Amino acid sequence: MTHARTMLVTGGGIGIGRATALAFARQGFHVVVTDVLQAEGQGVVDAITRAGGSAVFMPLDVRSTEAAEAVVAAVQAAHGPIDVLVLNAGIAHKVPLDQLTDARWDHTLDIDLKGMLRVARAALPAMRGRGSGTIVCLTSLMGLAWGWAEHVHYSAAKAGVIGLMRGLAAEVARDGVRVNAVSPGYVRTAQLLSEEHSIGPAGADAAAARVPLGRIGEPADIADVVLFLASDQARYITGQVIVADGGLAISPQ
Numbered sequence: 001m002t003h004a005r006t007m008l009v010t011g012g013g014i015g016i017g018r019a020t021a022l023a024f025a026r027q028g029f030h031v032v033v034t035d036v037l038q039a040e041g042q043g044v045v046d047a048i049t050r051a052g053g054s055a056v057f058m059p060l061d062v063r064s065t066e067a068a069e070a071v072v073a074a075v076q077a078a079h080g081p082i083d084v085l086v087l088n089a090g091i092a093h094k095v096p097l098d099q100l101t102d103a104r105w106d107h108t109l110d111i112d113l114k115g116m117l118r119v120a121r122a123a124l125p126a127m128r129g130r131g132s133g134t135i136v137c138l139t140s141l142m143g144l145a146w147g148w149a150e151h152v153h154y155s156a157a158k159a160g161v162i163g164l165m166r167g168l169a170a171e172v173a174r175d176g177v178r179v180n181a182v183s184p185g186y187v188r189t190a191q192l193l194s195e196e197h198s199i200g201p202a203g204a205d206a207a208a209a210r211v212p213l214g215r216i217g218e219p220a221d222i223a224d225v226v227l228f229l230a231s232d233q234a235r236y237i238t239g240q241v242i243v244a245d246g247g248l249a250i251s252p253q
């Protein structure tokens with residue numbers, strides 16, 4: 001049993017999850033990188049260990065309750081209760097309403113919302129038993145403040161993440177566990193730069209002009225907010241959404 005603090009991130013192979021894994025590793029955490037992208041996840045682990053940090057990759061598809069429970073159980077057996085859980089894995093598929101079948105709705109909700117429940121539910125008993133721990137969920141401006149045309153299922157899932165986060169926060173607060181969320185605006189990742197499913201590179205440049213702080217967010221901008229929420233500096237914050245959007249939500253479009 002090691003005594004370094006342990007963090008686990010879902011979808012940690014690329015994008016915001018990757019930046020978050022690297023940020024926690026720099027703070028001395030043992031980082032458990034999970035993802036369906038094995039090569040990318042292992043690449044993050046290699047980068048952390050090359051820099052002198054401690055990390056391991058574990059494959060995890062958040063659509064599987066059994067897999068979520070097995071990964072959490074293995075981490076707990078090796079390191080004790082997880083200190084920081086970052087529920088980041090998500091997809092954002094563009095689907096116009098006339099093509100939004102039950103199956104396509106369920107697919108997004110299964111990953112973006114229920115996927116977070118599965119991992120939180122597995123990790124919380126040990127956190128509550130020890131009386132400490134914190135969870136940070138990734139929501140979106142598209143679920144908090146805006147609707148997103150042709151992404152009704154994504155907006156619904158991300159709004160649902162806020163409800164999930166608040167419910168969990170209320171249920172576990174008296175056990176010393178905090179649960180919060182970060183809402184990015186536009187962040188330069190594969191998700192945003194997809195022409196097929198999001199605004200693409202040209203859209204990102206156009207969006208940057210509308211961001212009051214003058215640029216699209218970088219994954220590290222979000223990772224730093226996750227670090228803050230997970231830190232002792234945020235010890236009196238639970239059940240909240242912190243918006244990190246360069247001022248988008250408060251500026252006229």
Ligand SMILES: NC(=O)c1ccc[n+]([C@@H]2O[C@H](COP(=O)([O-])OP(=O)(O)OC[C@H]3O[C@@H](n4cnc5c(N)ncnc54)[C@H](O)[C@@H]3O)[C@@H](O)[C@H]2O)c1
Nearest residue numbers: 011015016061062088089090138140184186187189190191
């Ligand atoms: N990029 C943005 O502008 C933006 C804005 C708001 C919110 N977000 C949210 O931030 C989070 C990270 O997004 P990103 O931009 O880094 O996206 P990304 O596409 O770069 O990364 C998403 C990660 O989730 C993983 N993933 C997808 N399906 C999975 C599954 N079934 N099981 C496990 N992992 C799975 C992917 O493999 C990938 O590693 C997501 O929840 C996203 O909705 C992103």
